[in-house]
Amino acid sequence: MLSKPALAAGLALATLASPAAVSPAAAQQVAGIGIVNAPLVIANSNAFKTAQQQRQVTYKAQIDQATARRQAIATQLQPMVAKLQADSQAANAAQNQASLQQQYNTIQQIQQSGQQELQEILAPVSLSQAYVEEQITDQLATAVQNAATKKNVTLVIGPDSVLYAAAPYNLNQAVLDELNTLIPSAQIVPPQGWLPREMREQQAQQQAAAQGQQPAAAATAPVSGR
Incomplete structure (x- = not known):
């Protein structure tokens, strides 16, 4: 999901705690920081809420x-x-x-x-929810980038590293607006045979491991006729 550089978050909090001691250059740097609660944004997106209603039917x-x-x-x-x-x-x-x-x-x-x-x-039902969440999550990084660009934000962090932040640092609504534009709705019925990304990655790893073992097994097999 989103990166959470603890050092950068600590510097941001220290600057917010003592604004009087900040130089103009440092103040401009702090102004480029935004906070996004990704799960909250996803849960409040139009695509997610509409899918929740459609799923009941x-x-x-x-x-x-x-x-x-x-x-x-x-x-x-x-x-x-x-x-x-x-x-x-x-x-x-x-x-x-x-x-x-x-x-x-x-x-x-x-x-x-x-x-x-x-x-x-x-x-x-669970597979449907996973399918919807993956569709929205696939657009989240672009939504964050678009919102950050429009707000002149150069560093985006998650809420877990923040103890206090003034309202202007909150990018949730800006990201939500971008996400609603990128994916106004989502398909709630997965295609036949669809699996969540985590399971697809596990299958790919297992297949890669199996393919890697095949050449080794062939190399150690006895050759007939010798």
């Missing part, structure tokens, strides 16, 4: 199925949890530790199995 069947299954699991677990709580507070609870542990393990298994089932049901 496009993937309504999966969302409704997951909601119903989640409620069913909660209904199944409610009496089991109540019984475990009651048994653990009973007078003979100390003598029934094995039974209490078994009840607890059963509840845990149902919860874990249910969570896995919900993830499988909502997998298309």
